[in-house]
Amino acid sequence: MKTLFPQLAHRPRAAYAATAILAIALAVLPLIVGLAGNAWVRMLDFALLYVMLALGLNIVVGYAGLLDLGYVAFYAVGAYMYALLASPHLMENFEWIAQLFPDGLHSSIWMVVPLGAALAATFGVLLGAPTLRLRGDYLAIVTLGFGEIIRIFLNNLNAPLNITNGPQGISNIDPVRIAGVNFARPIEIAGFELQSVQLYYYLFLILAIGVIVVSIRLQDSRIGRAWVAIREDETAAKAMGINTRNVKLLAFAMGASFGGISGAMFSAFQGFVSPESFVLMESIVIVAMVVLGGMGNVPGVILGAVLLYAIPETLRFIAKPIQEAIFGTEVVAPEALRMLLFGLAMVVIMLYRPAGLWPAAVHGRALVPADQSGSGDAHATRPGGGETR
Amino acid sequence: MTAATSSQCVDDGTPLSHPSAMLLVNGVNKRFGGLQALSDVGMDIRRGEIYGLIGPNGAGKTTFFNVITGLYTPDSGSFVLDGQPYEPTAVHTVAQAGIARTFQNIRLFGEMTALENVMVGRHVRTRSGVWGAVLKTRAERNEEAGIRQRSLELLDYVGIGRYANFQARTLSYGDQRRLEIARALATDPKLLALDEPAAGMNATEKLSLRSLLEHIRDDGKTILLIEHDVKLVMGLCNRVTVLDYGRQIAQGEPAKVQRDPAVIEAYLGASHD
Numbered sequence: 001m002k003t004l005f006p007q008l009a010h011r012p013r014a015a016y017a018a019t020a021i022l023a024i025a026l027a028v029l030p031l032i033v034g035l036a037g038n039a040w041v042r043m044l045d046f047a048l049l050y051v052m053l054a055l056g057l058n059i060v061v062g063y064a065g066l067l068d069l070g071y072v073a074f075y076a077v078g079a080y081m082y083a084l085l086a087s088p089h090l091m092e093n094f095e096w097i098a099q100l101f102p103d104g105l106h107s108s109i110w111m112v113v114p115l116g117a118a119l120a121a122t123f124g125v126l127l128g129a130p131t132l133r134l135r136g137d138y139l140a141i142v143t144l145g146f147g148e149i150i151r152i153f154l155n156n157l158n159a160p161l162n163i164t165n166g167p168q169g170i171s172n173i174d175p176v177r178i179a180g181v182n183f184a185r186p187i188e189i190a191g192f193e194l195q196s197v198q199l200y201y202y203l204f205l206i207l208a209i210g211v212i213v214v215s216i217r218l219q220d221s222r223i224g225r226a227w228v229a230i231r232e233d234e235t236a237a238k239a240m241g242i243n244t245r246n247v248k249l250l251a252f253a254m255g256a257s258f259g260g261i262s263g264a265m266f267s268a269f270q271g272f273v274s275p276e277s278f279v280l281m282e283s284i285v286i287v288a289m290v291v292l293g294g295m296g297n298v299p300g301v302i303l304g305a306v307l308l309y310a311i312p313e314t315l316r317f318i319a320k321p322i323q324e325a326i327f328g329t330e331v332v333a334p335e336a337l338r339m340l341l342f343g344l345a346m347v348v349i350m351l352y353r354p355a356g357l358w359p360a361a362v363h364g365r366a367l368v369p370a371d372q373s374g375s376g377d378a379h380a381t382r383p384g385g386g387e388t389r
Numbered sequence: 390m391t392a393a394t395s396s397q398c399v400d401d402g403t404p405l406s407h408p409s410a411m412l413l414v415n416g417v418n419k420r421f422g423g424l425q426a427l428s429d430v431g432m433d434i435r436r437g438e439i440y441g442l443i444g445p446n447g448a449g450k451t452t453f454f455n456v457i458t459g460l461y462t463p464d465s466g467s468f469v470l471d472g473q474p475y476e477p478t479a480v481h482t483v484a485q486a487g488i489a490r491t492f493q494n495i496r497l498f499g500e501m502t503a504l505e506n507v508m509v510g511r512h513v514r515t516r517s518g519v520w521g522a523v524l525k526t527r528a529e530r531n532e533e534a535g536i537r538q539r540s541l542e543l544l545d546y547v548g549i550g551r552y553a554n555f556q557a558r559t560l561s562y563g564d565q566r567r568l569e570i571a572r573a574l575a576t577d578p579k580l581l582a583l584d585e586p587a588a589g590m591n592a593t594e595k596l597s598l599r600s601l602l603e604h605i606r607d608d609g610k611t612i613l614l615i616e617h618d619v620k621l622v623m624g625l626c627n628r629v630t631v632l633d634y635g636r637q638i639a640q641g642e643p644a645k646v647q648r649d650p651a652v653i654e655a656y657l658g659a660s661h662d
Contacts, residue, residue, distance in 0.1 A: 214523050221522030221533070222515055225501070229509045232498035239458065239492075241484030241513030241576055250519065 030201040041197040045269060047309045048204035049262045052211045054289040054305035055298065056258025059215065061287065062296035063224060064251035065231025067140040070127070070147025071286050074256040076154060076278035077123050078116040078263025080164060083273045085112065086174040093162045109176050112264050113207075120260025121253035123150075128252030132245055135234075147283050155275040169274025176203060176268045183268075200269050207265065211258050215298050218254070227251050228296070288342065292349050294356030303358050308345075312338040410469070411436045411611040412457070412488075412580050417466030419452055419635075426452045427463070427635045434580065439602060439612045441626030441643070443619060445655065448632040450615045451493070454584055457613075458490050459483040471579050484513045487579035491569040493588060499558035503549060503568050506557050507540035510575025543571040547601060563594040567601065574605070581605065582613045587621055599625055623647060631655070 008015040033040045057071045084090055085107040091098040097105065127146045131139055158166030175184035175196075183199045218224045226247045229237040238244050267273050285308060293304020312334075319334040332340070349357065412434040419427040427449050434440040444450050455461045457468065459477035468475040470486055477483055483490075489510075498506050515536060521529035544550040547567040552560055557568060566586055573581055586602075587595050595618070602625060606612055616622045622629060623643040631639040631646060633655040639646045646652055 217522050222517045225509050226512055229498050232500055233496045236496035238480040239490050240510050241481050243481045
């Protein structure tokens, strides 16, 4: 509770009440939105997937300060892993797999989530290992290349062995099944019908909460401090005895694992994956979510993810009617408008809120030390006058 | 190598394998291309003393410092830290072995608070990993509480406890120096190596830095001090080594070294004409 509402830390009852209200709001949200149509609930589901992705990237970019422009690769790794393990694709192409699994290849979510996390983490280390000496722009270029390599592999691994089915992608992917409940079909609970998209919403919400808890706990830990120390000054971090190689690889692995989980969920939710979903633009959008929201600050990153996902989606619904109302015809396509607004948002944020919409709170930035008045001794100089570098 | 060292420096007669030596350095050579930055430098820093390393600009002080803190690999040389052979190969193992350093141009973690900076210093003496943090195990919580407690104590110790929750970059210059020292002390060092801690300080700040360093020594820490300010070194250090063009030209108690003709010629003479 304390970490959820830091400003209510000294009022535990208020913090509990706020948490309860938030929990109820999140639980009721898909039911209310569902009244407007399943398409809107579907957007909520995707927003949650993006929250997970942005929080994963936040570990790499926000905490450890390693600019990663190929993050969508881990999303792709998770998505394709689930697609291969829970669709007829492999069985149709490989005789021996069909013989091995006469009932068809189906994988339980309990296995897929940890496996997706582990596989993506492995890829994270694979990307991290050769880039340990790189920083900033150079790292961004290499990671960008890595993201493209993964996508191009997925696009071309249909010959000589058809593993990924190339640009056609993999279809007929199993939906999530938990305790016999098939998430692809509506279920009835006490006379009330829950749609498939609503079921997925609750699943994604639970996973997202898990990712949030992990993010917050890591932030205030020995490892989290080591990440931030590396971001702030790698040489000094090394001199403090931090094994920067291992700690950086850990950041890549942790960040990637979140991407792997949400990729697997994306795959199950859509029932279809193709390389087209994992283009460079996706990576850039996820970086934008982290940067615009507030690097390193969990609530900020969540806000960034939701806003940057919701605004273009909303635009898709309202851009045409608005333009028709004003100009009588559609002047700019929603897709072009989206890029225009993205660019505009970037410029405005960088000019007016360079630390993001909701930057990490600095504890005590406004504090005045209790005994400030008696600054007789030499070292009691006032903080803030410290620009004497 | 021992013979070579003692032949070129004014030793105070102590054998180099003194049992109370905290850091024993012998025959360090370092060459950068055509420049012999360090030739056959050696010293023994005793437990609980402040050892000064002085010399004019370009004498090789910082090179030597970077050698013992693992930033540069020496061409030759042997090191014994607290009775154990010590190989300064990778920078991050140096703190583990027991040498903590500060930087000439302050290198704090600017966006972190003063307290967090010191907590980072505890990294090397603690061991919680990702699982401990994610599951909030009892061991992890105890360790975190211990880190916080110790870090707050250290902030108080260097006299900036009241700024614990301030961003490091907002502290005044003198306080940033103190914070760097607190962060180094957090690694529980056997040897605290300070690279020009008084650089850029005014007279009052220097005076209070001096009393802090004396305080740290009196609490049993061993300090290696590289300094430009001869007055500060002479007043503070138990023993000093003077470097000039990568060679040791004198070694011993400040009062003796100060009278050494070679030193006067090379260094003090130049500034006290």
